[in-house]
Structure formats: C-alpha cells, structure tokens
Amino acid sequence: CDKASDFETKFRTLLTKLDVVEGEETWQQIDGALKNLISLVKADVTKYDTFVPTMKQCAKFVNASVG
Numbered sequence: 001c002d003k004a005s006d007f008e009t010k011f012r013t014l015l016t017k018l019d020v021v022e023g024e025e026t027w028q029q030i031d032g033a034l035k036n037l038i039s040l041v042k043a044d045v046t047k048y049d050t051f052v053p054t055m056k057q058c059a060k061f062v063n064a065s066v067g
Contacts, residue, residue, distance in 0.1 A: 001040070004048040010040060011054050018061035030065050037062070 001007040017033035020026045037058075045051055 001043060001045055001048075004050050007040065007045045007048055008050060008054060010036075011058075014040075015058050015061070018058055018065070022064060034062070034065060 001010060014033050014036050017029050017036075020029060022030065
C-alpha cells in the first residue's frame, strides 16, 4: 500500500471477510482473509499510524479464528 488510505480501504474489505460466523462453510474465506492480512503486514503497513487502531477492530475476529 502506497498510503494509509489504501491500507484502510483494503483492511475494510478484509474485515468484512473476517466478520462471519465460524463454520465449515466459512473457513476458506477466513483463511484467505488471514493470508491477506499477513501480506499487508509483509508489505510494511505497520509504518502507518493507523495500523494499530485499525488492527484493534479485527482483534476479536482474528482471535476467534486462531484460538
């Protein structure tokens, strides 16, 4: 992402994919969203001031998926 707004836009899309009821039919969607999140982090989105507050929005979904 070249700017924080790009990250936030991509993250909002990712968040909708994580905000699902966990089940056999949604695991591929959740897996894909988590992989996209990893890709964003590897692309150095942590440099943006909005990274931590934005990540807090998805903490409960990520924790539920890997917990």
